[in-house]
Amino acid sequence: MTDKQKNLLILGIMLLLVAISIVIIYPPSEKTRLGLDLQGGLEVILEAQGDVTSEKMEQAEIVVRNRVDKLGVSEPAINRQGENQISVGLAGVTNVEEAMALIGKTALLEFKKVDDDLTQQYILGTLTEDKIPANKQLLFQTSRDEDGELVRGEDGQPVRSPVIVDREALMTGEALDDAQIGYDQFGKPKVDMSFTSDGQKKFAEVTEKLATAGAITGKTSLMASVLDDEVISAPTVKDKINSDSAEITGNIPLKEVENVVLVLKTGALPVELTTVDKNEISATLGKDSLRQGLIAGLVGLLLVMAFMLVYYRLLGIVADLALIIYGLLFYAVLTNPWYPATLTLPGIAGMILTVGVAADANVVIFERIKEEVRAGKTIRSAVNSGYTKGFKTILDANAVTVITAGVIFMVATAGVKGFALTLMIGVVISMFTAILATRALLALLADFRFFNNPTLMGIKPPKKDEAAK
Amino acid sequence: MMHFDFMAHKKIWFTISGIIILVGLVSLATRGLNLSIDFNSGSRLVVSFDQETSVDEVRESVKNAGYNEAVVQTIGESRYQVTLPALSAEEEIAVISNLDGTIGVTEKSWKSVGPTFGEQVVDSMLKAIIISWLIIIAYVSIRFEYKYAVATILALIHDLAITVGVYSIVGREVTTATVAAVLTILGYSLYDTIIVFDRVRENAPRARRGAYAEMVNESIWEVMARSIITTLLTVTPVICLLLFGGTTLKDFAFALLVGILSGAYSSIFVAAPILCLWKEREPKYRATTRGGKGSVKAAKAR
Numbered sequence: 001m002t003d004k005q006k007n008l009l010i011l012g013i014m015l016l017l018v019a020i021s022i023v024i025i026y027p028p029s030e031k032t033r034l035g036l037d038l039q040g041g042l043e044v045i046l047e048a049q050g051d052v053t054s055e056k057m058e059q060a061e062i063v064v065r066n067r068v069d070k071l072g073v074s075e076p077a078i079n080r081q082g083e084n085q086i087s088v089g090l091a092g093v094t095n096v097e098e099a100m101a102l103i104g105k106t107a108l109l110e111f112k113k114v115d116d117d118l119t120q121q122y123i124l125g126t127l128t129e130d131k132i133p134a135n136k137q138l139l140f141q142t143s144r145d146e147d148g149e150l151v152r153g154e155d156g157q158p159v160r161s162p163v164i165v166d167r168e169a170l171m172t173g174e175a176l177d178d179a180q181i182g183y184d185q186f187g188k189p190k191v192d193m194s195f196t197s198d199g200q201k202k203f204a205e206v207t208e209k210l211a212t213a214g215a216i217t218g219k220t221s222l223m224a225s226v227l228d229d230e231v232i233s234a235p236t237v238k239d240k241i242n243s244d245s246a247e248i249t250g251n252i253p254l255k256e257v258e259n260v261v262l263v264l265k266t267g268a269l270p271v272e273l274t275t276v277d278k279n280e281i282s283a284t285l286g287k288d289s290l291r292q293g294l295i296a297g298l299v300g301l302l303l304v305m306a307f308m309l310v311y312y313r314l315l316g317i318v319a320d321l322a323l324i325i326y327g328l329l330f331y332a333v334l335t336n337p338w339y340p341a342t343l344t345l346p347g348i349a350g351m352i353l354t355v356g357v358a359a360d361a362n363v364v365i366f367e368r369i370k371e372e373v374r375a376g377k378t379i380r381s382a383v384n385s386g387y388t389k390g391f392k393t394i395l396d397a398n399a400v401t402v403i404t405a406g407v408i409f410m411v412a413t414a415g416v417k418g419f420a421l422t423l424m425i426g427v428v429i430s431m432f433t434a435i436l437a438t439r440a441l442l443a444l445l446a447d448f449r450f451f452n453n454p455t456l457m458g459i460k461p462p463k464k465d466e467a468a469k
Numbered sequence: 470m471m472h473f474d475f476m477a478h479k480k481i482w483f484t485i486s487g488i489i490i491l492v493g494l495v496s497l498a499t500r501g502l503n504l505s506i507d508f509n510s511g512s513r514l515v516v517s518f519d520q521e522t523s524v525d526e527v528r529e530s531v532k533n534a535g536y537n538e539a540v541v542q543t544i545g546e547s548r549y550q551v552t553l554p555a556l557s558a559e560e561e562i563a564v565i566s567n568l569d570g571t572i573g574v575t576e577k578s579w580k581s582v583g584p585t586f587g588e589q590v591v592d593s594m595l596k597a598i599i600i601s602w603l604i605i606i607a608y609v610s611i612r613f614e615y616k617y618a619v620a621t622i623l624a625l626i627h628d629l630a631i632t633v634g635v636y637s638i639v640g641r642e643v644t645t646a647t648v649a650a651v652l653t654i655l656g657y658s659l660y661d662t663i664i665v666f667d668r669v670r671e672n673a674p675r676a677r678r679g680a681y682a683e684m685v686n687e688s689i690w691e692v693m694a695r696s697i698i699t700t701l702l703t704v705t706p707v708i709c710l711l712l713f714g715g716t717t718l719k720d721f722a723f724a725l726l727v728g729i730l731s732g733a734y735s736s737i738f739v740a741a742p743i744l745c746l747w748k749e750r751e752p753k754y755r756a757t758t759r760g761g762k763g764s765v766k767a768a769k770a771r
Contacts, residue, residue, distance in 0.1 A: 037717070047585065082589070096579075100558045276583035282576045285515060289715045296713040300706025307702065346649050349721045352710060353653060356703030357660070360695075363702065364664065367695040389671075396612055397663040400605055404656045407601035412593045412652075419649045423656065 004447070007440035014437050018325055021332030031335045034091075035344030035418075038290040040283030041091040042099055046273040048084040056270045059174060061086050063269050067102050086273070096280050108272045109173030112137075112165040113210065114222035114234050119164045137167045139224070141231035144251040163231045165224050170206045174270040175199025177244075179261045184249060189257040191232075191248040200244045208240035227260060293348040300352050301327070304359050312366055313458045314451070318438050319362040326358045326433040333425055346419040354426030357401070361434035365390035370459050379454065380446045387439050394435065398427050472690040475737060476682035476745050482738035486627060493634015502637050505644040506580065508587030512556040514564065515578040517548040522572050524549065534567040544716055548576075555581060587645075594648050598629075598655065605659065613670055616747050621662050624732075624740035628658045631731040632724060646721045654728025657703065661696070662736040668692050669744070681754040685745050689737055700733040 001009075025031055036043045048060060061080055068076045068088060077089035093099050115136055121127035122138070132138055140160040143151040150158040175195050182192035195203055207223070214221035214237065224234040225248050233248050248260070305323060309316040330351065334341045341347070369386035373379060405427070408420035445451045454460070475482075506513050516527070524541055527549050531539045540552040556564070561579060568574050602622055609618035632651055636643055668688040676684035707729065710722035748754055 045586065047583070097558065097562055274583060275581070276586040278579065278581040280577075280579035282578050284576050285578050289717065292713055292715045293710075293718055296709040296718065297706070299713065300709035303705045303709070304702050307698075307705070311698065345715075345717050346646055346721065349646075349650075349710060349714075349718055349725075350653070352706045353657075353703070353725065355706050356699070357657075359702045360660075360699045363695050363698050367692070367698075370694075371691070393664055393667040396667055397660045399612075400608060400659050400663055401656045403604050403608060404601040404652070404659065407604060408597045408652050411597040411600060412649075420652070423653065 003443065007443045010436055010440040011444070014325060014433075014440075018328055021328040024332040024337065025328070025335055028331075028335075033335070033340050033342045034286075034290065035342045035347070036089055036091055036279065036286070037281055037345045038286045038293075038343060039091055040281045040286035041089065042093045042096050042281075043090070043277075043279040044088045044100070044103060044275055045081075045277040046086045046088065046103070047276045048086075048271040048273055050272065052084045052271050054083075056174075057084065057086070059270045060273060064088060064103060064273075071099055071102065073099075085276070092283065100275075100278070108227070108229075108269050109176065110169035110226045111171050111206065112139075112169050112224045112226050114224050115164045115166065116219060116222060119162060122162050122164055132164065135167050136164050139163050139165055139226060139229060139231050141224075141234065144253070149253075163224055163234055165226070165231075169226075170210075170223065171199070171202050172270055175202050181254075181257050181261050182247065188249070189252060189254045191252070191257055191260050192245060193247065194245045197244075200242070203246060204240055204242040207237050210237040211239050214238070232260065289345055290348075293345060293352075297348060297352045297355075301355050304355055308359060308362070311458055312362075314445075314456045315362075315366050315369070315442070315458065318441050318445070319359065319366070319434075321441070322362065322433045322438045323355070323358060325437055326430055327355075329429050329433065330354070330426055333429065334422075341421065342418065344418055347422050350419045350422035351426065354423060354430060357427060358430035358434055361394050361398075361430055362438060364394055365435070365438070366457075369457075373454055373457075373459050379452050379457070383439075383442050383446055387435070391435060394431065398431055401427050472686065474683075474686050475689055476686045476742060479742040479746065482742060486631070486735075486739055490627070490630045490634055493630060493637055496637040497634060500637055500640065502633070503640050503642045504587070505642045506552060506582050507590065507645045508643070510555045510582050510584040510587070512553045512561060512579060512581035514551040514553065514561075515544070515548065515576075515580075516551065516565075516568060516574055517546075517576040519573045519575045520547075522547055522549075526572060527551065527568070530568045530571045531564060533571075534564045536564065550716075555583065590645050590648060594652065597652060601655070609663075609666075613666060616744060617666050617670070620740045620744040620747070621659065621666070623743055624662050624735040625655050625658055627735045627739050628654060628728055628731045632728045635727045636724070641723060642720065644717070644720055646717055647724045650721045650724035651728065654725060654732060657729055658732030658735060661699070661732050662740045664695065665689060665692055665736045665741055666744070669741070676754060678754060681748050682745050685741050689741060696733060696737065700729065703729055 046064065048057060057080060061078065064086055065076075065078050068078060068090065071090070071093070073090045073093050075091065077087070077091075079087050081087050088103055090099060118127060118132065118136060122129075122132075129138060139162075141163055143159040143161050145151055153159050176199060177194045177196045179194075180192045182190050184190050210221040210223055221237045222234045223237050224231045226232065232252065235249070252260075301323070305320045308319045308323075312319060334343065365386050368390040369379075369382045372382035372385050377385070402424055405420045405424040409417055409424065412420060450456070524543055528539070528541045531541065531551055531553075536553055538554065542550045542552075544550045551564075553564070561581070565574065565577060602625065605625075606618045606622060609621050629651065632654060636647070665688065668691055669685055672684050672688045672691075673681075704726065707722050707725045710718050711726060714722060
């Protein structure tokens with residue numbers, strides 16, 4: 001293949017890629033996946049507290065997913081990040097308060113062994129709060145009367161009775177299969193729970209142990225059901241309970257029962273999740289950011305192109321063409337249907353920045369070409385040696401950029417990750433367009449006679465003394 | 470052709486950098502950084518109203534909701550940013566309903582961050598920087614030479630110190646977006662230094678005894694047009710971001726601007742002189758008589 005054929009082939013491939021890109025991109029407003037910061041919505045990062053296993057995190061993620069599904073948000077983005085975090089992205093969610101209440105609800109159901117001795121001591125005042133052993137925990141149960149009404153003390157505040165329990169839970173809500181509202185023989189509401197088969201086994205084990213311990217010591221064994229660190233009930237355990245169901249009773253008003261059932265139904269979390277980062281953006285603010293980003297990007301791009309044109313003339317046209325191709329390819333890669341990227345604000349900034357980097361590849365080469373022309377070479381051979389020499393420089397410079405971006409991508413947190421990826425993609429594509437495309441184009445142009453005119457390229461004709469050097 | 474001799478004035482460049490870094494460090498030690506809620510935990514509300522509203526009215530309303538320590542700032546037409554301590558969902562609702570009741574809210578955005586989140590961002594960033602520096606040292610050592618790698622990393626540290634220092638001096642808020650920007654700066658600065666060093670490497674075989682500095686100087690002048698143009702080209706879109714972008718983009722752009730300027734400066738005024746100082750100690754380049762002017766031409770002669 002002659003050089004000319006090779007260059008034509010490269011340009012042909014380029015044209016094909018551009019055509020594919022346009023098909024992928026068009027229409028842009030539909031194809032671009034906007035981040036929450038650009039279209040508005042709710043983004044929450046939940047973090048699991050205490051010891052977590054990847055199994056528990058997996059369950060927690062499923063629970064969160066179930067809860068989000070209840071909200072009816074289209075295309076929620078739920079991902080695990082790091083060892084103990086779950087990020088939830090809800091685009092265009094309108095009732096944020098409701099969403100937060102449901103997602104953020106810790107809803108950690110635990111069954112804990114009550115330490116009756118310590119509880120009595122605490123009530124009598126012989127044990128103060130700071131003397132409670134580290135493996136025990138002071139919780140409270142809101143007292144209610146027969147009708148489920150709060151019992152109020154003399155000061156009008158609800159009475160909360162202290163319960164001291166083992167810090168370590170006997171079992172958690174992960175053993176639960178389902179929950180329902182039930183009524184006891186007196187017509188009072190209660191929570192009916194059914195266990196998974198593993199849960200049933202565990203419950204039998206736990207109750208047997210408690211009952212045996214109670215029989216040996218002669219004291220009553222109490223087991224507290226604790227929801228979000230609030231004791232709901234603390235029934236006595238007298239026998240091993242080998243049943244696939246259990247209940248929580250204790251003068252709980254219907255509204256409360258409904259709430260408990262709802263959280264248990266949507267899944268009690270195997271670990272406690274707290275919200276560490278919450279981002280709520282209204283749709284207008286998001287659109288404003290997008291518009292501002294696009295304007296900044298467009299103006300920046302136009303200025304860069306204008307500069308290239310004025311400074312490098314004919315070479316500038318080629319460089320600008322390469323920049324346009326670069327922009328199209330880049331955008332097509334981001335919006336590709338198989339693995340689309342989500343455009344965020346930092347992502348836009350990254351894109352805008354790569355415009356400068358993409359133009360730089362041409363600047364390095366064009367300056368080389370100018371040098372060669374000044375040294376007395378013909379434009380044709382200057383283009384050739386300019387590319388050969390410039391390429392090595394650009395390769396090294398870009399390689400280190402890609403390496404840093406790669407490291408950032410691997411190590412950094414989610415928001416920064418997207419930015420690193422944009423940067424990496426941009427650098428790789430700019431290498432492709434700014435070097436391959438412009439080279440082929442310039443080599444073809446070099447065949448025309450008019451091309452051999454230094455002033456058309458913004459090159460001052462070589463001075464005599466320099467040319468002689 | 471004689472050019473301005475960058476290498477001969479090393480001390481001036483090092484002093485300039487030293488002073489800026491020192492002032493930055495002093496500011497850092499006394500004033501610290503204006504860390505956003507991303508790092509400190511807290512809640513931030515951006516709110517706009519359906520009628521004209523003054524900062525005082527917003528402040529008053531938030532105060533009535535029970536938050537005296539809230540920071541209220543204007544960020545555009547009838548749009549305000551209220552920074553509060555970390556609030557629970559119920560507390561956020563209380564703040565909003567108070568504003569809604571007194572003034573009438575049209576738009577709102579909340580961001581709230583828990584205390585551990587910022588630490589993770591900083592942790593991961595430091596990890597990213599250290600690992601990438603190690604890899605850069607390895608890459609530059611292989612492609613160039615160990616001494617080039619060290620000079621490159623020193624220039625990066627210089628840029629990092631200057632950016633952090635400037636942030637402390639001007640008291641701009643540091644957000645997670647700033648963190649991303651700083652990482653980019655390191656990438657850009659690196660890129661710029663490599664371009665200069667690449668030319669130095671190319672010209673090095675022509676340097677004679679005692680003429681290493683002159684060769685470096687000439688190399689810098691050979692890439693000068695490119696350095697200026699590229700800096701212009703990169704800074705132009707960044708300035709557009711600074712002018713037209715929203716709050717987040719402006720934050721980002723400011724860090725980039727400082728870093729890019731520092732990066733462009735450091736490749737010529739920090740990285741190259743350091744390399745020079747070191748390489749001149751090699752027997753191959755050690756000068757027997759210092760400052761022989763004739764060696765400039767000798768070095769360039771083919």
